[in-house]
Amino acid sequence: MSGTNEALWLLDSGGRFEVRSSVRPTPATGEVVIGVRAVAVNPVDAITGPLRRLVTPWVRFPTVLGSDVAGVVSAVGPGVTRFAVGDRVVGFAAGQERLRNSPEEGGFQRYVTVLERVCAELPDAVTFEQAAVLPLGVSTAAAGLYEKDQLALPLPTSSPVARREVVIVWGGSTSVGSNAVQLARASGFSVIATAGRRNHDYVRSLGAEAVFDYADRDVDQQIVEALAGRHLAGTLAIGSGALGHALRIVRRTIGSKRIASAYPDPLTRIRSVMARTRGIRISSIWGGTPVQTEVGPAIFRDYLPAALAGGGFRPAPEPRVTGAGLQHIPDALATLRAGVSAAKIVVTIPAESRDQ
Numbered sequence: 001m002s003g004t005n006e007a008l009w010l011l012d013s014g015g016r017f018e019v020r021s022s023v024r025p026t027p028a029t030g031e032v033v034i035g036v037r038a039v040a041v042n043p044v045d046a047i048t049g050p051l052r053r054l055v056t057p058w059v060r061f062p063t064v065l066g067s068d069v070a071g072v073v074s075a076v077g078p079g080v081t082r083f084a085v086g087d088r089v090v091g092f093a094a095g096q097e098r099l100r101n102s103p104e105e106g107g108f109q110r111y112v113t114v115l116e117r118v119c120a121e122l123p124d125a126v127t128f129e130q131a132a133v134l135p136l137g138v139s140t141a142a143a144g145l146y147e148k149d150q151l152a153l154p155l156p157t158s159s160p161v162a163r164r165e166v167v168i169v170w171g172g173s174t175s176v177g178s179n180a181v182q183l184a185r186a187s188g189f190s191v192i193a194t195a196g197r198r199n200h201d202y203v204r205s206l207g208a209e210a211v212f213d214y215a216d217r218d219v220d221q222q223i224v225e226a227l228a229g230r231h232l233a234g235t236l237a238i239g240s241g242a243l244g245h246a247l248r249i250v251r252r253t254i255g256s257k258r259i260a261s262a263y264p265d266p267l268t269r270i271r272s273v274m275a276r277t278r279g280i281r282i283s284s285i286w287g288g289t290p291v292q293t294e295v296g297p298a299i300f301r302d303y304l305p306a307a308l309a310g311g312g313f314r315p316a317p318e319p320r321v322t323g324a325g326l327q328h329i330p331d332a333l334a335t336l337r338a339g340v341s342a343a344k345i346v347v348t349i350p351a352e353s354r355d356q
């Protein structure tokens with residue numbers, strides 16, 4: 001497709017950005033091009049300095065960051081059957097994934113190439129701002145819950161069969177946790193979560209049966225007592241310090257001894273070797289894994305569209321729109337770095353007049 005594009009390029013690992021013009025991409029087999037109307041920012045976009053080389057060492061500069069996009073399909077590639085030009089969609093922009101590693105697939109641009117397999121149609125009731133909170137959060141939660149080398153739980157459905165076991169979501173008010181609570185419920189499990197006290201009602205509203213304050217000194221004991229002999233199906237550890245708590249709880253409860261950690265720190269490898277001697281299996285989540293595996297389409301194609309339309313799955317946490325236009329994304333990243341609570345920072349991308 002012809003026409004111009006504009007992208008926010010990250011020039012180096014120091015965090016220098018520049019908006020540059022380019023040509024609109026042409027989608028290849030299995031790809032769609034989305035005219036982006038809203039993007040959300042994630043911790044991985046906010047990394048600067050040497051940490052960026054550690055987390056995504058394959059990325060070369062300049063590059064285009066951004067995983068979360070919502071907008072309107074502007075072109076479809078060969079073999080794409082689920083979407084047509086003009087459809088409202090949300091998609092996981094996979095430019096930072098090792099096997100994609102392509103600025104054309106970075107979300108911070110007007111027209112982005114996204115794989116059909118990690119794209120979902122949107123019901124009219126869900127705005128682009130609301131939808132933009134979903135992709136990396138839902139993909140990371142799904143990776144932890146469903147990938148075979150993670151908790152390997154049964155996939156979600158819109159009419160789940162209730163199961164007896166419990167999933168612990170440590171960090172239930174985070175973006176990843178907000179999705180994990182809802183997905184675990186949609187897989188039929190009860191959920192026990194942690195969050196700051198002001199977010200307990202919020203996390204309960206997502207479906208958790210009980211929520212504990214992660215800052216309480218005896219929070220591990222509270223959770224062990226709340227489980228009261230029930231079987232664990234698995235534990236998701238999200239947020240700094242989560243893995244230590246998860247280990248202490250899993251040692252003292254029955255059922256699954258699997259912990260999936262979204263916060264692998266330098267000690268995680270040592271901890272997982274030690275934990276194995278006690279029969280506990282720790283795995284590190286990579287949120288982009290579903291882009292390549294069957295979990296991606298199971299969520300974005302088979303589950304999300306109907307669940308969003310039926311109201312069974314809610315885009316969460318709430319979007320907080322901090323600007324309009326690509327040039328506002330660096331400020332959005334600064335806002336995220338300063339810390340958020342049960343909110344996702346979103347920037348809208350106003351449509352050019354010829355797009356409307």
Ligand SMILES: NC(=O)c1ccc[n+]([C@@H]2O[C@H](COP(=O)([O-])OP(=O)(O)OC[C@H]3O[C@@H](n4cnc5c(N)ncnc54)[C@H](OP(=O)(O)O)[C@@H]3O)[C@@H](O)[C@H]2O)c1
Pocket residue numbers: 042043044136137140170171172173174175176177195196197199214238239240241242261262263285286287288340341342343
């Ligand atoms: N491995 C991956 O591929 C991957 C992908 C995405 C994210 N992550 C990681 O997952 C974590 C969450 O990311 P996100 O985007 O979901 O975060 P986020 O929404 O920006 O996180 C904000 C939330 O963190 C909660 N929080 C702060 N300290 C906490 C602690 N010690 N334990 C539990 N919760 C805590 C706060 O809860 P209250 O306001 O309720 O106090 C707040 O609501 C981050 O560490 C991120 O780097 C990893």
